[in-house]
Amino acid sequence: MSGVVEVIKIGGSLLAQPAQLRALFAGLAQQQHSTVIVHGGGAAVDNWLAGMGLQTEKRDGLRVSHEQQMPLIVGALAGYANKQLMSYAIEAGLQPTGLSLWETGMRCKALSSELGQVGICDEEQSQVSEWMNWLLEHSHLSIISCIGFDANGGWYNVNADNAAAALAQMLKAKLTFVTDVDGVYDQQQQLIPQLDSARYRHLCQQGVISGGMKVKVDSALATARQLRRSVRICGCACLTRPESGTTIVD
Numbered sequence: 001m002s003g004v005v006e007v008i009k010i011g012g013s014l015l016a017q018p019a020q021l022r023a024l025f026a027g028l029a030q031q032q033h034s035t036v037i038v039h040g041g042g043a044a045v046d047n048w049l050a051g052m053g054l055q056t057e058k059r060d061g062l063r064v065s066h067e068q069q070m071p072l073i074v075g076a077l078a079g080y081a082n083k084q085l086m087s088y089a090i091e092a093g094l095q096p097t098g099l100s101l102w103e104t105g106m107r108c109k110a111l112s113s114e115l116g117q118v119g120i121c122d123e124e125q126s127q128v129s130e131w132m133n134w135l136l137e138h139s140h141l142s143i144i145s146c147i148g149f150d151a152n153g154g155w156y157n158v159n160a161d162n163a164a165a166a167l168a169q170m171l172k173a174k175l176t177f178v179t180d181v182d183g184v185y186d187q188q189q190q191l192i193p194q195l196d197s198a199r200y201r202h203l204c205q206q207g208v209i210s211g212g213m214k215v216k217v218d219s220a221l222a223t224a225r226q227l228r229r230s231v232r233i234c235g236c237a238c239l240t241r242p243e244s245g246t247t248i249v250d
């Protein structure tokens with residue numbers, strides 16, 4: 001594998017925003033470097049579970065994923081969300097390949113028995129697969145859901161921000177989180193152009209950064225530290241306005 005690789009995480013919050021997704025994929029079609037998309041779809045999972053009359057329980061932002069609920073969770077993330085993004089990519093003239101974390105070479109494991117099938121990426125057991133290298137070398141766009149597996153075939157629901165960060169670390173890639181806001185906001189709802197760990201801790205203590213944004217910044221900081229390279233959190237305009245969003249530095 002040669003050249004710059006970029007991992008772009010697309011949040012589930014964007015799946016219901018067709019104009020923004022079209023603009024994003026149109027921009028991706030102009031990119032010269034290899035791109036890997038990792039996506040979530042938390043809102044779709046919420047809707048599918050509610051539609052079946054099932055309760056969603058979250059602990060520290062993670063969805064408790066009982067084995068009985070996995071068919072719906074896998075269906076919403078690796079099925080519906082993945083194929084919806086493929087549809088936008090094809091429309092933009094791209095040649096996407098839809099994957100789970102397994103095909104990239106990533107291996108997963110259970111986070112805690114109390115959380116059911118919630119998984120985390122197991123870096124020690126993971127290695128970039130030949131298939132992933134081939135896709136990168138041939139500039140095929142990979143669209144990867146946050147469903148992962150262990151070596152025994154156990155399946156896991158991995159938080160998509162964590163999955164994107166682990167994949168960027170495995171590929172030693174540039175990492176960009178694309179979400180439904182322009183970046184990280186301060187107390188006055190102003191965009192923070194650059195955020196380091198000290199200011200992040202302070203803003204968390206004040207309750208200014210919370211929920212899904214906290215998971216994102218945590219994942220960004222861990223990756224910035226590991227790869228010694230800044231990470232960006234931004235809205236869909238990120239490809240046309242490279243200076244937009246918040247740059248996360250360790």
Ligand SMILES: Nc1ncnc2c1ncn2[C@@H]1O[C@H](COP(=O)(O)OP(=O)(O)O)[C@@H](O)[C@H]1O
Pocket residue numbers: 010011012013014040042178179180181183184185186208209210211212213214
């Ligand atoms: N300080 C903050 N700046 C911006 N967004 C924040 C902040 N704190 C919490 N958020 C929330 O985080 C959300 C983005 O996280 P999330 O919903 O998990 O997105 P995604 O689906 O893209 O992963 C924003 O829509 C916003 O409601």
Ligand SMILES: CC(=O)N[C@@H](CCC(=O)OP(=O)(O)O)C(=O)O
Pocket residue numbers: 010011012013039040041042043045061062063064073077118119146157158159160161212
């Ligand atoms: C374990 C866990 O919580 N998994 C997440 C996976 C999807 C996700 O992360 O989607 P967003 O990027 O849209 O937030 C979930 O089930 O909601």
